Amino acid sequence: MTDASLQVLQTVAAQHGLGLSIKEYPMGGAAIDATGVPLPDETLTGCLASDAVLLGAVGGPRWDHLKGAQRPEAGLLGLRKGLGTYANLRPVTVPKALTRLSPLRPERVEGVDLLIVRELTGGIYFGKPRQEGRESASDTMVYSRKEVERIARVAAEWAVKRGSRLSSVDKANVLASSRLWRRTVEELMRKDFPNIEFDQLYVDNAAMQIVRSPRQFDVILTGNLFGDILSDLAATLPGSLGVLPSASIGEGVGLFEPVHGSAPDLAGSGSANPVGMILSVAMMLDHLGESEAAASVRSGVGSALNDGFLTADLAHDLPAVGTREMTEAICKRAAIPADVN
Ligand code: IPM
Ligand code: MN
Numbered sequence: 001m002t003d004a005s006l007q008v009l010q011t012v013a014a015q016h017g018l019g020l021s022i023k024e025y026p027m028g029g030a031a032i033d034a035t036g037v038p039l040p041d042e043t044l045t046g047c048l049a050s051d052a053v054l055l056g057a058v059g060g061p062r063w064d065h066l067k068g069a070q071r072p073e074a075g076l077l078g079l080r081k082g083l084g085t086y087a088n089l090r091p092v093t094v095p096k097a098l099t100r101l102s103p104l105r106p107e108r109v110e111g112v113d114l115l116i117v118r119e120l121t122g123g124i125y126f127g128k129p130r131q132e133g134r135e136s137a138s139d140t141m142v143y144s145r146k147e148v149e150r151i152a153r154v155a156a157e158w159a160v161k162r163g164s165r166l167s168s169v170d171k172a173n174v175l176a177s178s179r180l181w182r183r184t185v186e187e188l189m190r191k192d193f194p195n196i197e198f199d200q201l202y203v204d205n206a207a208m209q210i211v212r213s214p215r216q217f218d219v220i221l222t223g224n225l226f227g228d229i230l231s232d233l234a235a236t237l238p239g240s241l242g243v244l245p246s247a248s249i250g251e252g253v254g255l256f257e258p259v260h261g262s263a264p265d266l267a268g269s270g271s272a273n274p275v276g277m278i279l280s281v282a283m284m285l286d287h288l289g290e291s292e293a294a295a296s297v298r299s300g301v302g303s304a305l306n307d308g309f310l311t312a313d314l315a316h317d318l319p320a321v322g323t324r325e326m327t328e329a330i331c332k333r334a335a336i337p338a339d340v341n
Pocket of ligand 2: 228229232259
């Protein structure tokens with residue numbers, strides 16, 4: 001995925017005259033194998049000194065026996081926390097070419113365009129205490145007013161730029177942290193964003209609504225765990241997790257990674273879908289202020305899909321192409337000026 005996305009990045013950088021300086025650092029399983037820890041200091045320092053960080057996916061059966069802080073996933077959480085990327089943006093759209101391939105009815109998913117804004121550096125992923133015994137184990141879900149307010153502000157500002165609608169998702173009928181979440185978001189919206197159409201849903205209901213009538217949503221604001229779950233669920237709309245990108249932003253350097261995991265069953269097969277990570281490159285370019293280059297990446301992806309290039313996750317009974325062929329199809333089309341595409 002990383003190679004594919006760098007190939008596309010290099011193509012559009014050349015086309016738009018952007019200088020690139022790319023450094024690679026190990027992280028996750030690769031870092032565990034090389035250094036014994038999932039996030040070496042050198043990796044975090046290198047990332048902090050960059051303009052942006054592009055990341056593949058972490059985890060795999062090879063490291064599944066490891067506990068807590070030694071796991072590849074702990075490296076990812078450490079990187080997110082270390083970069084202060086508290087806002088994870090996960091846009092979900094259904095490209096025209098995929099409408100009829102979706103597991104949901106085409107008329108239901110046509111025109112879907114929603115943005116999940118997931119809180120990324122708090123909640124149950126980071127709460128203390130956490131204990132892992134043989135007979136019992138526990139995690140703690142904590143949110144502070146400040147944490148909720150800053151992520152809610154990001155989501156509301158996106159709603160202003162998009163369709164002016166915001167849905168906040170929690171479990172306030174059961175969880176104390178969700179009641180704080182709900183109160184805080186409500187106050188912020190009333191005070192600073194009175195013109196945004198605003199509603200609050202319980203997460204179980206939100207899961208059903210995303211499948212039942214996804215077009216009702218514009219921006220979905222939610223916590224770390226619920227956002228993780230709902231973004232995989234939302235991948236049923238375009239039909240594959242393989243096409244969803246994400247951007248994590250916050251205090252400084254942004255982190256750009258696909259929504260999907262490392263798919264160990266596909267590793268080395270050359271058949272995985274690179275689109276999620278390639279569209280993460282587009283989000284990175286946008287964030288860096290290179291919107292024309294970002295548009296080239298997106299138009300390359302859109303044209304490749306329109307021209308019938310589909311990886312196995314999308315193709316079903318249609319003929320499928322591999323990762324390399326998909327990437328080449330995207331590069332070729334990204335290099336054509338958008339207005340000719
Ligand atoms: C994601 C992933 C990660 C998460 C894992 C790999 C720790 O599922 O980015 O959605 O849960 O945040
Ligand atoms: Mn996930």
